[in-house]
Amino acid sequence: MINAENVRKVFTNRKNRQLVAIDKLNLQVREKEFVTILGPSGCGKSTFLLLAAGLDKATEGRIMIDGESVSGPDPKLAIVFQEYLLFPWKTVKGNVEFGPEMRGIGKKERRKISSKYIDLVRLKKFENRYPHELSGGMKQRVAIARALANEPKVMLMDEPFGALDALTREMLQLELLRIWQEAKCTVLFVTHSINEAIYLSDRVMVMSKRPGKIKSALTIDIPRPRTRAVLTKPEFIGYEQRLRDMVWEEIQELPNNEI
Amino acid sequence: MKFNYKKLFSPFLILMVCEMIGRSRLIEPFFFPPPSSMLKALYAMTISGEIFPHIGISIMRAISGYMIAAVMGLIIGILVAWSQIFENIFDPLIELLRPISTFALVPVMFIWFGIGNGSKIAIIVKACFFPIVLNTIAGIKGVDLRLIQAARALGANGLQMWTKVLIPSALPMIITGMRISTAMSMLAIVGVEMLAADSGIGFLVIDAQRTFATDRMFAGIIVISLMGFSLDRIARLIQGRILTWHTEISLSGGTS
Numbered sequence: 438m439i440n441a442e443n444v445r446k447v448f449t450n451r452k453n454r455q456l457v458a459i460d461k462l463n464l465q466v467r468e469k470e471f472v473t474i475l476g477p478s479g480c481g482k483s484t485f486l487l488l489a490a491g492l493d494k495a496t497e498g499r500i501m502i503d504g505e506s507v508s509g510p511d512p513k514l515a516i517v518f519q520e521y522l523l524f525p526w527k528t529v530k531g532n533v534e535f536g537p538e539m540r541g542i543g544k545k546e547r548r549k550i551s552s553k554y555i556d557l558v559r560l561k562k563f564e565n566r567y568p569h570e571l572s573g574g575m576k577q578r579v580a581i582a583r584a585l586a587n588e589p590k591v592m593l594m595d596e597p598f599g600a601l602d603a604l605t606r607e608m609l610q611l612e613l614l615r616i617w618q619e620a621k622c623t624v625l626f627v628t629h630s631i632n633e634a635i636y637l638s639d640r641v642m643v644m645s646k647r648p649g650k651i652k653s654a655l656t657i658d659i660p661r662p663r664t665r666a667v668l669t670k671p672e673f674i675g676y677e678q679r680l681r682d683m684v685w686e687e688i689q690e691l692p693n694n695e696i
Numbered sequence: 697m698k699f700n701y702k703k704l705f706s707p708f709l710i711l712m713v714c715e716m717i718g719r720s721r722l723i724e725p726f727f728f729p730p731p732s733s734m735l736k737a738l739y740a741m742t743i744s745g746e747i748f749p750h751i752g753i754s755i756m757r758a759i760s761g762y763m764i765a766a767v768m769g770l771i772i773g774i775l776v777a778w779s780q781i782f783e784n785i786f787d788p789l790i791e792l793l794r795p796i797s798t799f800a801l802v803p804v805m806f807i808w809f810g811i812g813n814g815s816k817i818a819i820i821v822k823a824c825f826f827p828i829v830l831n832t833i834a835g836i837k838g839v840d841l842r843l844i845q846a847a848r849a850l851g852a853n854g855l856q857m858w859t860k861v862l863i864p865s866a867l868p869m870i871i872t873g874m875r876i877s878t879a880m881s882m883l884a885i886v887g888v889e890m891l892a893a894d895s896g897i898g899f900l901v902i903d904a905q906r907t908f909a910t911d912r913m914f915a916g917i918i919v920i921s922l923m924g925f926s927l928d929r930i931a932r933l934i935q936g937r938i939l940t941w942h943t944e945i946s947l948s949g950g951t952s
Contacts, residue, residue, distance in 0.1 A: 492845050510848045522846035526864045526941050539851035539860070567941045587850065 438623050439466040439489065439591060443498035445648075446484055458484045460648035462498070466625055471617060473626045473634040474651075475680065476644030477688050482627045485649065486593045489625065490516040502591060512540060515584035519596040521576040523568040529555065529579050530564045536587035554582040557616055574605040578612070585620050592617075594626045598633070607665070610636055614663065631684065635676045636663065643683045646690060653683055729911045738915035747900070751919065754889065754896040757813055758881040761820020766874060769825050773832025773870075774858075790829060798823045798884050802891055811892050816885065823884035824877035831873025835866030868942045875931045882924040897923065 444462040449455050458481040466472045474482045487493040489500050491509045500507045502514060515536075523532050533551040542550070555564050558578040568576055577597055584592055597613075598606045610633060617624055628634055634641045638657050645652040657676060659667050667673050711731045717723060718730025725733070741747040775782040801822055802815075809815035839862055847861045863870075889898025901916035 490849050492849060510851065512851050516849045518842065518846060520842060522843050536850040539856055569941065583850065
């Protein structure tokens with residue numbers, strides 16, 4: 438489904454100094470799989486997501502989705518950002534209909550699509566509100582519905598719950614699992630929360646410090662549907678321990694001033 | 697918008713004090729007529745109807761100039777924000793012409809457009825153009841790059857990006873520029889009508905001064921104040937209508 442081969446991304450700043458953000462990154466994600474990339478901050482995980490979304494170009498290597506090389510934004514690739522990035526002049530409905538509107542879908546059809554996904558994220562009562570009238574958790578639900586309205590095959594999520602308080606975060610994690618099971622798409626999720634990675638994913642990939650590549654992968658063998666009860670199970674704690682060790686190895690190698 | 701009656705108090709108090717000074721004859725009424733005689737003069741001009749053509753022609757000139765400036769400002773602003781080539785062409789011109797006092801151009805406009813309405817409208821255009829063009833440029837260039845990224849990911853292409861993202865997102869700034877310009881248009885029209893005109897509210901004031909009718913002069917100034925005030929209220933009302941979402945954000949101090 439997603440197949441990244443030898444991806445390398447180099448940024449050149451104004452003083453012509455080069456920064457290698459990602460190097461020799463390889464990863465495969467199967468159809469309908471929920472995969473999380475876990476890594477220390479600044480390791481290039483968000484950069485990779487932008488490349489996968491076609492919003493930026495890799496310096497070398499390629500990313501294939503469904504056998505086709507990603508060359509630019511594509512409706513079958515949706516992305517959800519940490520900062521929500523809703524359109525403040527549009528209502529919830531207007532935001533969700535944005536993608537279909539850009540694709541030239543008629544008003545009636547658009548209405549149907551938006552109400553389907555607004556129902557899915559349980560915001561029916563708020564569909565005529567503007568973003569500034571919503572809480573952070575609701576805004577992120579809108580962003581998810583807006584991404585799903587293009588009926589993507591892949592949903593890329595860039596630390597989507599990073600700006601939320603702990604309780605809202607837990608609730609939205611559960612919601613995301615429910616939505617993912619209904620929408621049936623492939624999810625590539627980026628986070629630096631070990632807990633969140635295990636809770637949500639089929640597989641967790643640990644990224645190395647910069648230049649980022651996939652260091653190791655761990656299959657999370659916890660049956661679904663998962664509830665909050667799994668958080669205290671011994672196998673969950675076991676995964677947590679192993680991942681923490683892997684991530685710590687990376688952080689410890691960083692010079693102190695980079696943390 | 698609710699009207700706060702407490703705000704009537706201070707203007708009323710000033711009027712009372714002026715009235716007392718005027719009536720006490722501490723200052724010669726020729727220099728400082730009491731407000732009651734200004735209002736009397738204003739009433740007389742209203743009853744006779746002579747004031748309305750002056751108000752009408754001033755508003756007509758202000759609106760015509762304003763409209764031309766708005767269209768030019770929007771088009772040039774969008775072009776500059778769109779392409780580096782247009783920025784290179786227009787940016788130096790804007791920066792060099794903007795500091796010139798509007799009234800420094802009055803003699804030029806009289807030579808080019810005559811002393812009729814043309815030169816007056818041209819002066820209004822000069823006064824109104826810059827706030828609109830500068831706010832349009834700043835508004836569009838200031839759109840969050842991440843928001844543009846989100847829109848691209850959702851499938852917005854070139855033209856859609858402009859009509860569905862950049863312009864709506866810049867609209868609060870653009871409208872602010874337009875509101876600043878409504879005030880500019882009032883300042884400029886009165887000034888230019890005082891310099892050379894045989895009609896308009898500015899002419900009315902200067903003509904009253906020349907004929908030593910100071911009560912009529914002050915009556916004209918009251919009208920100017922009311923015209924400017926009403927225009928700003930109307931502009932605010934339109935702004936509120938178009939930008940419901942934005943007004944509410946600024947009032948609650950929140951962000952999206």
